Amino acid sequence: MARKTDGKNGAPDPMRYLKERSGNWHYVRRVPAHVAFLDDRGTIQISLKTRSLDVAKLRRDAHERADDLYWQGLAAGDGAQGAVASYEAARSRARVLGFEYKAAADLAASAPIEELLRRLDVSLKGNERDLDAATGQAEEPKLSVTKAMTFYLETIAIGETKGMSENQVRKREEKKKAAAAKFVEIVGHDGPLLDVTRSDAVKYHKWWMERVLGKDGQKKTSGNTANRSFGSMRKLFREYASYLHLELKNPFDGLTFPDRKSQKRVVPPFEVEFIRDRILAVGAHEGLNREALAIMLVLVETGARPSEICNLPPERIHLKANVPYITVDYQEERVIKTESSTRDIPLMGVALATMRKFPNGFPRYRDKEDTLSATLMKHLRAKKLLPTPAHKVYSFRHSFEKRMLEAGLDYEFRKAALGHTVDREKYGDGGSMAWRLEQLQKIELPFDQRIVP
Numbered sequence: 001m002a003r004k005t006d007g008k009n010g011a012p013d014p015m016r017y018l019k020e021r022s023g024n025w026h027y028v029r030r031v032p033a034h035v036a037f038l039d040d041r042g043t044i045q046i047s048l049k050t051r052s053l054d055v056a057k058l059r060r061d062a063h064e065r066a067d068d069l070y071w072q073g074l075a076a077g078d079g080a081q082g083a084v085a086s087y088e089a090a091r092s093r094a095r096v097l098g099f100e101y102k103a104a105a106d107l108a109a110s111a112p113i114e115e116l117l118r119r120l121d122v123s124l125k126g127n128e129r130d131l132d133a134a135t136g137q138a139e140e141p142k143l144s145v146t147k148a149m150t151f152y153l154e155t156i157a158i159g160e161t162k163g164m165s166e167n168q169v170r171k172r173e174e175k176k177k178a179a180a181a182k183f184v185e186i187v188g189h190d191g192p193l194l195d196v197t198r199s200d201a202v203k204y205h206k207w208w209m210e211r212v213l214g215k216d217g218q219k220k221t222s223g224n225t226a227n228r229s230f231g232s233m234r235k236l237f238r239e240y241a242s243y244l245h246l247e248l249k250n251p252f253d254g255l256t257f258p259d260r261k262s263q264k265r266v267v268p269p270f271e272v273e274f275i276r277d278r279i280l281a282v283g284a285h286e287g288l289n290r291e292a293l294a295i296m297l298v299l300v301e302t303g304a305r306p307s308e309i310c311n312l313p314p315e316r317i318h319l320k321a322n323v324p325y326i327t328v329d330y331q332e333e334r335v336i337k338t339e340s341s342t343r344d345i346p347l348m349g350v351a352l353a354t355m356r357k358f359p360n361g362f363p364r365y366r367d368k369e370d371t372l373s374a375t376l377m378k379h380l381r382a383k384k385l386l387p388t389p390a391h392k393v394y395s396f397r398h399s400f401e402k403r404m405l406e407a408g409l410d411y412e413f414r415k416a417a418l419g420h421t422v423d424r425e426k427y428g429d430g431g432s433m434a435w436r437l438e439q440l441q442k443i444e445l446p447f448d449q450r451i452v453p
Helices: 054-077 082-098 104-109 113-123 128-136 143-157 166-187 198-212 223-243 271-278 289-302 304-312 349-357 367-380 395-406 411-418 434-443
Strands: 018-021 024-032 044-046 325-326 343-346
Touching: 018 054, 018 434, 024 054, 143 223, 166 198, 166 223, 166 367, 198 223, 271 289, 271 395, 289 304, 289 349, 289 367, 289 395, 343 349, 343 411, 343 434, 395 411, 395 434, 411 434
Parallel strands: none
Antiparallel strands: 018 024, 024 044, 325 343
16 A cells, blocks of 8 residues: 655654644554545544654554555455455454454463453444454454465565566476475365364375385475475464464474485485596587587586576676686575675686686576576487486586585585585685686696587
8 A cells, every 4th residue: 555755765753644743743644545445534634632643653553454454455356465464454453452352262271360351441432443453353364375375475575586587487386386286186165274183284294205215106205395395385374373473382393304315315426437428429419509518517617506607697708817716606586505605717628718718607598597407407408418217407516516625625625616614713714716716727628619608
């Protein structure tokens, strides 16, 4: 709901909806035109019962929020946004009346008779909204699991996507919605999220556990994958209940899955000879588009993650420096994997030659690392350039790590070069770029300039 502004940087007018009459302050506000047919109050005029401007502003803020939420609920109708806004409006209205909002059942069960009488006395002097707010008769929004997940993504957790690219947001939403959809499928109904029982959660946990253990001949799922999906439901329930100020026991709590490291599939590295004789062979990559080939060649001599090279903006490519390098760091519209991923990578060999041909990066694959991976895997399979089915595009990164290890490069240097966390306090800047390049040149591979696209 739009607020009155003072015309300076769009800041709210500090005197909005305040009128002084005979020394006392009043809250005066017109009902917005778009909900006027649903709220017949016309112009709202309420005494704030104070001569203090500071106190009046605090009481104005409470009335303002209650009305904003009420109108938001009216405008949204019977949808998820409307149901939640109406409930929140009742909670805010209760605070305006001087009470903490409590559900009617809780009041009947535990509230002293004196409190009940005070609530009734105050609410009967007002309107139906006051009665619902003071006596706890506003219904908790009974959003289905599916609708609650959508509300969570669009409202409650919207701040979590700050700094994410469009593709990162899309992938996050797909995973969260997939978890909710699978839960609904397993329990057999899309009932209200707040009505989910421990039995429902256990049934969903059992379904995942069967896949983690590979029962009945099913392909095994890692415990990490199961924990992430199940955890999405645990977090949804917790955050949704918290948003509504409800203290409910989370039916998903305490249910997890084993995740032994040995269960994880290891992506093997390419051997040095294979990269030198097959990957870097002239004519080995006919049919592959220039940008995909270029990114692959940069991966060979940087050990970077594919997404880090896909999303390099021109200003992170420093070809005119004394030692040319690229920078992997935070971008305004894209988060990186971890803080330790932030680093400068000196360019050498085929990576340097390739980046000189692509000084502005790779726009075809910006924010499309999944497309790049699919393109490269299809190409490598077709050209029989995958020694085993376990080899992936990530094998270039693992190969870079193995090459550094076998060349005797320092452990912490290797970790920093790959953007891994070093388990101690960081000192200095990791060495000059010239020194870093000197270290990495110990593993530099020969190449024919004709391979550079």
